Each structure stands twice: as C-alpha cells, then as structure tokens.
Amino acid sequence: MTDFVWKKPVVCIFKERSPNYESDPFVVVKAKQLTISKAGDGKLTGNIKDFFTLMGDVDYITTDEGMADHYVMCWFDDTEPDMTKDLRRLRGVTFLPEVSYEVGDAHKRTYNGSFKAEHGKLT
Secondary structure (H helix, E strand, O other): EEEEEOOOOEEEEEEOOOOOOOOOOOEEEOEEEEEEEEEEOOOOEEEEEEEEEEEEEEEHHHOOOHHOOOEEEEEEOOOEEEEEEEEEEEEEEEEOOOOEEEOOOOOOOEEEEEEOOEEEEEE
C-alpha cells in the first residue's frame, strides 16, 4: 500500500455529472492534511483532516443525498516545481458516513472525513 500526503491543500470539489461535467466547484475547502492510500489492486481510499469551507456549502456531503453522490476532487501539489504537472485529481469520490464536524470558539465548523475514489492522478 502506498500513502500520499499533502499538507494544507486547498481542495475544489465538483459534483460528478457525466457527460456534462461542471466547470465550477460547488465547494472549496482548506484542509490541514489530505492523505490518500493506494492499495496494490489500485483501490483508493483517503482521509481529509481538519478542513473548513472557503466557498460553498460542504454540509451537502453529510446529507443522505450527498453521501450517495459522486464527486471530483482537485488540488495543486505545492511540492511539484513544474506548474504544468502539479494538478492532482480524484474521480468517482464517495464520502463515507463518518464525515463529522466540531464547532470552534468563533462558531466556525471544522470537518473530518473519509472517502473512497475510483480513479486518481496523484503524481
């Protein structure tokens, strides 16, 4: 199993709508850490830790409809010096029911969640 870790990524999440893919994300979040594990059979699982909303409504992914939906997640790899090769993407993302949040002092929600994905461009 191979683990990939990104610190403080800004992640754009799109609803996956084939063949008419959305051009604007429905939510943009900033996370403390994004970890993705790739098993030998190619299956992808991940965890997004301590994330908060920069734009949109992330609460949708915690609803029954949102849990059943599929998403595309995109972010840039800050460790890649070549800006033409730094886009990372997961397709067929489904969030697992463990998505949770805590409310901080400033009434700001901080979320944690796990997901699985069908396809990914991680390097």
